[in-house]
Amino acid sequence: MSESQLLTEHYHKDTYKSLKGYQADGGYEVLKKAFKMEPQAIIDEVKASGLRGRGGAGFPTGVKWGFLPRNDETRYLLCNADEGEPGTFKDRMMMERAPHQLIEGMIISAFAINSPKSYIYIRGEYDQCIETVTAAIKEAYDAGLLGENILGSGFKHDMDVYYGAGAYICGDETGMISSLEGLKGQPKLKPPFPAVQGYLKKPTIVNNVETLAAVIPIIDKGAEAYKAIGTEKSSGTKLFSVSGCVEKAGNFEVPLGYPLMDLIELAGGLRPGRKLKAVIPGGSSAPVLTAEECLTAKMDYEDLSAKGSMLGSGAVMVIDDSQNMVDLLGVIMHFYHHESCGQCTPCREGTGWLSKMVHSILEGKGRIADLDLILKVANQMKGKTICALSDAAALPALSFVTKFRDEFEDYIKRGHQYAAEALHV
Amino acid sequence: MFKCTINGHEVEVPEGASVIEAFKLLKEDIAHYCWHPGLSIAGVCRLCMVQIDDGPRLHIACNTLVKDGMKITNQTEVVKEAVRWGMDFHLINHPLDCPICDQAGECGLQEQYMKYGQYDSSMAEKKVKKRKVVDLGERVVLDSERCILCSRCVRFTDEVTKTNELGIFNRGDHSEIGTFEDQPLDNKYSLNTVDICPVGALTSKDFRFQQRVWYLKDTDSICTGCSTGCSIKVYHNKEGLFRVKPVFNEKVNGHWMCDEGRDLYKHVNAPVRLKQILKSVGNEWFPLGLERALDHLNEAFSKAENISVLITAQHTVEEYKALKNWAQQLQDKTINFVYWKNNPESFDSFDGLLIRGDKNPNTKGLLEAGFEFADASVLDSSDLVLAPMPENPAVYPKYMEKLEQLSKLQTQLCLLSVSNITQHETINFADGTLAIPMKTAFEKAGHFINHQGLTQKIHKGRVIVKAALGLDELLQAIKIGKWIQPQLLKSRKTNESSKVSGELW
Ligand SMILES: Cc1cc2nc3c(=O)[nH]c(=O)nc-3n(C[C@H](O)[C@H](O)[C@H](O)COP(=O)(O)O)c2cc1C
Ligand code: SF4
Ligand code: SF4
Ligand code: SF4
Numbered sequence: 060m061s062e063s064q065l066l067t068e069h070y071h072k073d074t075y076k077s078l079k080g081y082q083a084d085g086g087y088e089v090l091k092k093a094f095k096m097e098p099q100a101i102i103d104e105v106k107a108s109g110l111r112g113r114g115g116a117g118f119p120t121g122v123k124w125g126f127l128p129r130n131d132e133t134r135y136l137l138c139n140a141d142e143g144e145p146g147t148f149k150d151r152m153m154m155e156r157a158p159h160q161l162i163e164g165m166i167i168s169a170f171a172i173n174s175p176k177s178y179i180y181i182r183g184e185y186d187q188c189i190e191t192v193t194a195a196i197k198e199a200y201d202a203g204l205l206g207e208n209i210l211g212s213g214f215k216h217d218m219d220v221y222y223g224a225g226a227y228i229c230g231d232e233t234g235m236i237s238s239l240e241g242l243k244g245q246p247k248l249k250p251p252f253p254a255v256q257g258y259l260k261k262p263t264i265v266n267n268v269e270t271l272a273a274v275i276p277i278i279d280k281g282a283e284a285y286k287a288i289g290t291e292k293s294s295g296t297k298l299f300s301v302s303g304c305v306e307k308a309g310n311f312e313v314p315l316g317y318p319l320m321d322l323i324e325l326a327g328g329l330r331p332g333r334k335l336k337a338v339i340p341g342g343s344s345a346p347v348l349t350a351e352e353c354l355t356a357k358m359d360y361e362d363l364s365a366k367g368s369m370l371g372s373g374a375v376m377v378i379d380d381s382q383n384m385v386d387l388l389g390v391i392m393h394f395y396h397h398e399s400c401g402q403c404t405p406c407r408e409g410t411g412w413l414s415k416m417v418h419s420i421l422e423g424k425g426r427i428a429d430l431d432l433i434l435k436v437a438n439q440m441k442g443k444t445i446c447a448l449s450d451a452a453a454l455p456a457l458s459f460v461t462k463f464r465d466e467f468e469d470y471i472k473r474g475h476q477y478a479a480e481a482l483h484v
Numbered sequence: 485m486f487k488c489t490i491n492g493h494e495v496e497v498p499e500g501a502s503v504i505e506a507f508k509l510l511k512e513d514i515a516h517y518c519w520h521p522g523l524s525i526a527g528v529c530r531l532c533m534v535q536i537d538d539g540p541r542l543h544i545a546c547n548t549l550v551k552d553g554m555k556i557t558n559q560t561e562v563v564k565e566a567v568r569w570g571m572d573f574h575l576i577n578h579p580l581d582c583p584i585c586d587q588a589g590e591c592g593l594q595e596q597y598m599k600y601g602q603y604d605s606s607m608a609e610k611k612v613k614k615r616k617v618v619d620l621g622e623r624v625v626l627d628s629e630r631c632i633l634c635s636r637c638v639r640f641t642d643e644v645t646k647t648n649e650l651g652i653f654n655r656g657d658h659s660e661i662g663t664f665e666d667q668p669l670d671n672k673y674s675l676n677t678v679d680i681c682p683v684g685a686l687t688s689k690d691f692r693f694q695q696r697v698w699y700l701k702d703t704d705s706i707c708t709g710c711s712t713g714c715s716i717k718v719y720h721n722k723e724g725l726f727r728v729k730p731v732f733n734e735k736v737n738g739h740w741m742c743d744e745g746r747d748l749y750k751h752v753n754a755p756v757r758l759k760q761i762l763k764s765v766g767n768e769w770f771p772l773g774l775e776r777a778l779d780h781l782n783e784a785f786s787k788a789e790n791i792s793v794l795i796t797a798q799h800t801v802e803e804y805k806a807l808k809n810w811a812q813q814l815q816d817k818t819i820n821f822v823y824w825k826n827n828p829e830s831f832d833s834f835d836g837l838l839i840r841g842d843k844n845p846n847t848k849g850l851l852e853a854g855f856e857f858a859d860a861s862v863l864d865s866s867d868l869v870l871a872p873m874p875e876n877p878a879v880y881p882k883y884m885e886k887l888e889q890l891s892k893l894q895t896q897l898c899l900l901s902v903s904n905i906t907q908h909e910t911i912n913f914a915d916g917t918l919a920i921p922m923k924t925a926f927e928k929a930g931h932f933i934n935h936q937g938l939t940q941k942i943h944k945g946r947v948i949v950k951a952a953l954g955l956d957e958l959l960q961a962i963k964i965g966k967w968i969q970p971q972l973l974k975s976r977k978t979n980e981s982s983k984v985s986g987e988l989w
C-alpha cells in the first residue's frame with residue numbers, strides 16, 4: 060500500500076508535526092529541488108501530472124495556475140482550509156498531523172506562480188489546526204523557510220493564517236476572498252475570475268489543502284511517476300474521509316480509481332448484520348449512489364461522473380438499512396437552507412422551500428405531489444446562480460427523491476406513524 | 485461597434501456593452517430586477533437569463549458582454565421556464581397583498597409577473613416572517629416582507645452617495661435590509677432608494693398611502709431647487725401636487741435628484757398660497773377687485789419716478805425678456821434692477837453629486853438677459869419697488885429681511901408672491917403695498933438655463949391658483965392697462981368689502 064501513501068506515509072508519527080520531525084523524514088528537500096527549477100517548469104510539471112483540485116470541483120490545478128495574467132502584478136495564493144463540506148475531515152487531519160507538509164507545498168506553489176504572500180483560511184471551528192499551523196509557520200520563519208530570501212534562493216514569501224466563523228459559504232473560493240477582505244462572506248459575481256481579479260482585486264489562486272500538499276510528490280517524483288498512479292484521467296492518490304455506517308470511520312489515502320466497496324472494507328466494513336443501502340461518495344453535495352451502483356463504483360472523477368455523481372471533496376458517507384432516506388435528506392436540506400448566503404433568488408428561496416417541503420414530510424404532513432414539486436424546484440435551482448451552493452442543495456434532493464422514491468412515498472403514506480416514532484427517539 | 489442578433493433582430497452596440505444593454509437598445513423585452521443602469525452589476529435576481537450561440541447553458545444578460553457576431557435569445561422554452569420559475573422564487577415569500585400595498589400600479593413584481601409569470605404559486609408552506617414597518621431614517625420606511633433583496637438600495641448608498649448606511653443583514657431567506665445602530669438612512673439623496681426599489685419595500689414617508697398612483701397625472705419639468713436643474717416629473721391630480729421624481733437626464737442629473745428638490749411641490753399646493761390680489765392699508769390686508777387692482781397698479785407705476793425691481797434668478801428666460809422690454813418702454817422713468825443673490829458665501833458650493841449652493845434654477849438665464857444691475861443701495865431711495873419674489877421664501881431669508889427693511893422706510897412695494905405673504909408676522913408693510921399671486925414653475929411654461937449653460941424647458945402642469953400671474957403677464961397688464969385673461973382672474977369669488985386678515989382660504 061505504501062506506493063499509494065504519497066501524503067500520509069508518516070502521519071502515524073507524532074514527531075511529524077514538528078519541523079525537526081518533518082525534516083527527519085525528508086521534509087523541505089523537495090522545496091530545495093523546486094528552487095533549482097524554473098517557476099514555469101514547476102507549473103508545466105503540475106499540468107503534466109494531471110493533478111485535479113481536491114477541494115470539490117476537481118479543476119485541473121496546472122491549468123488554473125496558467126490563467127494568471129502574464130504581468131508583474133502582485134498575486135496571492137490562498138489555501139482553502141475551510142473544509143465545510145459535510146462528511147469531509149481530511150484537511151483537518153493533514154493540518155494537525157503534518158502542518159509543514161502544507162507549508163512546503165504552499166511555498167513551492169507560491170514560487171511557481173511568483174506570489175509573495177499567501178493565507179491559509181482555516182475553518183473557524185478547527186482550533187487545533189489553527190494552533191498547529193500557526194506554530195508551524197513560526198517555526199518555518201525561524202528556520203528561514205519563510206520570509207526574505209528563503210534558503211538563499213532569493214525568493215521571498217510571507218504566510219499567514221486567517222480563520223472564518225464557521226460559514227460553509229466561505230469555503231467557496233470567492234466567498235473566502237470576500238471574507239478575507241473583511242466583507243460579508245458571500246461569493247462574488249464571475250467574471251472576473253479570481254485568477255484575473257481576486258483578493259484585493261489582484262490575481263489570486265485558491266487551492267485546497269490536499270491539492271497544495273500533492274504538489275510535493277509531483278515535483279519530487281516527477282509528473283510521469285505521479286500520473287502512473289491512479290487511472291488515466293484521475294492521476295495520483297486521494298484522501299477519502301469515510302464515515303457513517305462503517306465500523307472504523309476515518310481518512311484513507313488510496314490511488315484514484317480504487318473500488319468503493321474496497322474502500323468501505325478499509326473502513327472496517329459495515330456493522331454486523333447490516334445491509335448497504337446507499338453511499339454519498341463525495342460530500343453531501345454529491346448525488347447519492349444506490350447499493351447496486353456502489354458495487355461497481357470506482358473512486359475517480361470519471362467513473363463517479365458516469366454514474367451521475369461526483370468525487371467532490373472525497374467524503375464517503377455510508378448508509379445502511381437502519382437509516383431512513385427521508386430523515387437524511389431532511390438533515391441535508393436543513394444544512395443548505397441554513398448556509399445559503401441569500402444573494403441569488405433561486406438559491407435563497409429554493410433552499411428554504413426544499414427544506415420546508417422535506418420537513419413537512421418528516422412531520423407527517425407531506426403530500427405525494429410534493430415529491431414532483433421537490434424535483435421541479437431542485438431542477439430550477441441548478442446552474443442558475445453565482446456559486447455552486449444552489450446546485451449542491453439541488454443535487455442531493457434530486458437524487459434522493461428519484462432513487463428512493465418508494466421510501467419517500469411510503470413515508471408520506473405512513474407519515475404520522477413515522478413522525479410519532481421519530482418523536483420517541 | 486459590435487454587431488449581434490437578439491431574438492433574430494440584428495443590433496449594433498458599442499464595444500463593452502452588456503447583453504442587457506443590447507436588449508434595452510433594441511427595446512426587446514427582458515425580465516430583470518437587480519440591474520439598474522446607474523448602479524454596478526449585482527447579478528442576484530437571476531431573471532435576465534439568455535442563451536448564447538445556441539449553447540445549452542443559461543447566462544445572465546447583465547453580467548455578459550456582447551461579443552461581435554454573438555447570437556442571443558431569451559425566447560427558448562428553457563429560458564422562459566427559468567424566468568417563470570425565477571418569478572415564482574421571488575414570490576413564494578412575498579406577501580401578495582397588492583390591494584393594500586403602496587407600490588401597486590407601479591410595481592416591478594406586478595408588472596413582470598403579468599408578463600412572465602401568471603400562474604398560481606405552488607408553495608403550500610408558511611412564508612418567512614419579517615419586519616413590516618422599519619423606520620430607516622428621516623424619510624424612508626421599509627417593509628422587509630415585500631423586499632426582494634435586489635440590493636439596489638444598498639448599492640445606491642455604497643456607490644452613489646458613498647454614505648454606506650444600508651446593508652443586508654443575516655443570510656439566506658432570513659436576509660433583511662437594515663441600517664447599523666445609530667446610523668440611519670439620512671443622506672441628502674435618500675429618496676432615490678424609494679424610486680429604484682422595484683417593489684413596495686421602501687416607501688417615502690411623505691408620499692406613502694397619500695394617493696393611488698393610477699389617480700395621478702404627471703408633467704415633465706425642471707427642479708427649481710438649485711442651479712443644477714434636475715429633470716423631474718411632477719405628479720398631481722385635482723387635489724394638488726403629491727410628489728416629484730427624477731427623470732433620467734444624461735447631461736444633468738443622471739438618474740437621481742436630491743431630497744430637498746422633492747419637497748418643492750409643497751409650496752405649490754393651495755393651503756400655503758396667496759390666492760387673490762391684496763392691498764395693505766394700516767397694516768391690514770384688503771382684497772381688491774380686478775378693476776381696482778388695475779387702477780392701483782397704473783396709479784402706482786405712473787406716479788413713481790424712481791422704480792426698482794428686486795429680481796432673483798427664479799424666473800424664466802421669457803419673463804426676463806418681458807421685464808427688459810417693459811423697462812425699455814418706460815424711458816421717462818429711472819428703473820433700476822437689483823440682482824438679489826441670497827447667499828453669496830455659499831453660492832458657488834457644490835456637494836460633488838448634484839446639489840449646488842446657488843438655489844436658483846435660472847442664474848445663467850438672468851445674467852444672459854442683458855440687464856445692467858444697480859447696487860442694492862438704490863432700493864432705499866426708490867418710490868416703488870417691484871418684487872417678483874422667490875417662489876419659496878423659506879430658502880431666501882435675506883430677501884425677506886430686505887423687504888422688511890424697505891417696509892420700515894415706508895417704501896411702497898408691488899409684491900408678486902407664491903406664498904401667502906400676508907401671513908408674514910414681523911413685517912409691517914407700507915400703505916399701498918400690493919400683493920399679487922404669482923405662478924409657480926409648475927403652472928407656467930418657459931425655459932431655465934442651468935449652471936452648465938444648458939437651456940431646459942418647463943411645461944405647464946396643473947394650475948393650482950387660477951388668479952396667479954407670471955411676471956410677464958403682470959408687466960403686460962401694467963403696460964397695456966388691462967388684464968390679459970380677466971376671465972381667469974375673475975373666477976375666484978371675492979367679497980370686496982370684507983376685511984381679510986389672517987387665513988385667506
Ligand atoms: C459552497 C461551496 C463551499 C465550498 N467549500 C470548500 C471547502 O470547504 N474547501 C475547499 O477546498 N473547497 C471548497 N469549495 C470549492 C472552492 O470553491 C474551490 O473550488 C476550491 O477551493 C479550489 O481548490 P482546488 O482546485 O484545489 O480544489 C466550495 C465550493 C462551494 C461552492
Ligand atoms: S448560489 Fe446561494 S450561496 Fe451561492 S452566491 Fe448565490 S445565494 Fe449565495
Ligand atoms: S428594499 Fe427594495 S431596493 Fe432594497 S433590496 Fe429590497 S427590493 Fe431591492
Ligand atoms: S440637486 Fe438641485 S436641481 Fe437637483 S433636485 Fe436637488 S435642488 Fe433640485
Ligand code: FES
Nearest residue numbers: 516519529530546
Ligand atoms: S438583472 Fe441580471 S441577474 Fe438581476
